[in-house]
Amino acid sequence: MNGKPLASIISAGMTKFGKHDGLLTRELFSEAASEAFCRCPKLDPKQDIKAMFIGHMGEAYEHQGHTGSTLADWAGLTGIAVTRTEAACGSSGVALRSGIYAVCSGLADVVIVGGVEKMTHRTTAEVTEYLAMASDYPFEQFHGITFPGLYALMANAHMHTYGTSEEQIGMVAVKNHYHGSLNPKAHMQKEVPLQNVLASKYVAWPLKLYDCSLITDGASCIILAKPELAKKYTDQPVHIVGSGQASDTIGLYERQTLTSLTSAKLAAKEAYEMANITPQQVNLAEVHDCFTIAEILHYEDLGFCATGQGGKLVESGATRLGGSIPVNTSGGLKAKGHPVGATGTAQAYEMYLQLTGQADRRQVKDANIGLTQNIGGSGATAAVHIYRRDN
Amino acid sequence: MSSSEPFTIEQFYKFLSTNKLMAGKCVKCGKIHLPPRPLCSECFSREFTWIPLSGKGKLLTYTIIHVAPTQFQALTPYAVGIVELEEGLKIPGMIQDITQEQIRIGMELMLDFGTGILPQNWPAWCRYHFISLNP
Numbered sequence: 045m046n047g048k049p050l051a052s053i054i055s056a057g058m059t060k061f062g063k064h065d066g067l068l069t070r071e072l073f074s075e076a077a078s079e080a081f082c083r084c085p086k087l088d089p090k091q092d093i094k095a096m097f098i099g100h101m102g103e104a105y106e107h108q109g110h111t112g113s114t115l116a117d118w119a120g121l122t123g124i125a126v127t128r129t130e131a132a133c134g135s136s137g138v139a140l141r142s143g144i145y146a147v148c149s150g151l152a153d154v155v156i157v158g159g160v161e162k163m164t165h166r167t168t169a170e171v172t173e174y175l176a177m178a179s180d181y182p183f184e185q186f187h188g189i190t191f192p193g194l195y196a197l198m199a200n201a202h203m204h205t206y207g208t209s210e211e212q213i214g215m216v217a218v219k220n221h222y223h224g225s226l227n228p229k230a231h232m233q234k235e236v237p238l239q240n241v242l243a244s245k246y247v248a249w250p251l252k253l254y255d256c257s258l259i260t261d262g263a264s265c266i267i268l269a270k271p272e273l274a275k276k277y278t279d280q281p282v283h284i285v286g287s288g289q290a291s292d293t294i295g296l297y298e299r300q301t302l303t304s305l306t307s308a309k310l311a312a313k314e315a316y317e318m319a320n321i322t323p324q325q326v327n328l329a330e331v332h333d334c335f336t337i338a339e340i341l342h343y344e345d346l347g348f349c350a351t352g353q354g355g356k357l358v359e360s361g362a363t364r365l366g367g368s369i370p371v372n373t374s375g376g377l378k379a380k381g382h383p384v385g386a387t388g389t390a391q392a393y394e395m396y397l398q399l400t401g402q403a404d405r406r407q408v409k410d411a412n413i414g415l416t417q418n419i420g421g422s423g424a425t426a427a428v429h430i431y432r433r434d435n
Numbered sequence: 436m437s438s439s440e441p442f443t444i445e446q447f448y449k450f451l452s453t454n455k456l457m458a459g460k461c462v463k464c465g466k467i468h469l470p471p472r473p474l475c476s477e478c479f480s481r482e483f484t485w486i487p488l489s490g491k492g493k494l495l496t497y498t499i500i501h502v503a504p505t506q507f508q509a510l511t512p513y514a515v516g517i518v519e520l521e522e523g524l525k526i527p528g529m530i531q532d533i534t535q536e537q538i539r540i541g542m543e544l545m546l547d548f549g550t551g552i553l554p555q556n557w558p559a560w561c562r563y564h565f566i567s568l569n570p
Binding site: 170176181183184186187188192193198201246247248250251295298302 | 501507540558564
């Protein structure tokens with residue numbers, strides 16, 4: 045492919061992430077779709093959009109299955125082909141990949157790709173249980189291993205193997221809360237000092253409350269067009285030039301390593317090769333910081349630093365706004381929030397804003413190439429995408 | 436060892452309820468599967484034989500769960516870890532009868548079969564856990 049655009053983003057929309065009492069997923073999603081339609085006046089949604097791919101994880105939250113067609117209906121798109129993708133927290137990263145398949149195949153010139161989740165009306169115990177469903181039932185859930193627990197197992201292994209400290213892990217939270225304080229759509233928009241992160245209660249040792257992403261409601265979407273047609277709809281398209289998706293065993297315990305996500309490495313390799321770039325050419329990234337330790341693993345798996353050096357990278361400030369490779373300028377899952385099905389396309393939304401110069405106070409200067417990485421569960425799914433500004 | 440039982444997770448737990456820790460070995464390529472599975476992920480063979488495992492191993496990593504789903508809330512805080520068995524296979528589980536201060540990566544553990552009571556309803560599985568090999 046050699047860096048040739050696969051598909052181009054012509055518009056994007058996202059609700060504020062947070063607590064949306066009284067709204068259902070369909071109502072949340074219609075708000076995100078509306079923003080995307082309004083941003084792109086040259087698009088006639090009913091006429092132009094031929095297919096929809098939706099990431100949504102759980103029926104349990106709202107006692108509502110068959111959400112693909114439901115969301116198309118409430119976005120005013122009834123009649124088009126809708127596909128729902130489910131890959132836990134990676135659901136809409138996979139939807140994005142599916143949208144690219146559709147555009148590249150020539151079956152659809154314009155598609156809408158999005159995701160949604162409504163979670164805050166449930167108790168923490170219920171959400172803990174629903175999220176755990178994305179892990180292995182007979183050997184992980186059945187024996188009391190929670191989702192924070194799985195990442196805590198990886199954190200402990202990383203600390204033991206490479207000497208990564210609880211302080212370094214906590215610095216990811218401090219950085220992402222700072223970024224979140226600059227994002228008016230973030231769930232939490234205030235800075236959190238390291239001492240508060242370290243003093244927060246344990247959820248699954250060594251991970252504490254402030255090491256965990258937020259339980260959040262929200263929806264996001266982007267509109268993809270065949271690259272040759274993008275300029276018909278907007279003067280400022282963002283091109284997707286690399287796409288990688290990979291899988292791994294559902295059980296964390298079955299994997300070769302506990303200090304790296306093999307699926308993330310495979311997906312990154314595929315995306316980098318397609319985009320024909322090296323990790324050092326990436327100007328900014330949105331990565332899947334469902335837990336702070338995850339962001340440290342991702343630095344290494346994406347090639348932003350050497351194996352085992354992720355803790356030192358965050359400590360150096362390189363991944364903070366103004367650093368050499370800003371990561372999670374949106375606030376990430378940590379501060380922006382993690383409505384699981386919406387996360388993958390919310391990352392793409394941030395990249396769209398950054399590469400069209402619309403990220404306001406958190407704008408990365410001269411950003412040309414961006415990367416998003418969305419993970420399902422403890423790493424049984426990974427999707428990596430690479431974006432380039434239109435030149 | 437009899438190979439007439441199906442190579443399923445349910446059968447794994449049935450064996451466990453009779454104090455046996457069993458894995459499935461592929462007859463064609465020799466790969467050992469824990470848990471057993473009906474299709475070899477290495478060579479796609481469907482022929483296996485049961486092999487007993489010692490239940491002894493080393494702790495690869497662990498965590499202490501403080502926030503648990505409703506079903507486990509009464510047990511918090513509790514320790515869970517991933518154990519690498521002598522045979523090289525890995526299995527997760529709770530770690531019991533060791534104070535949390537004494538748990539460390541690399542320590543030797545052994546599987547305890549617990550009560551071995553299989554529930555009547557699905558899932559008909561029982562809970563094993565790990566204890567220290569050198570208490």
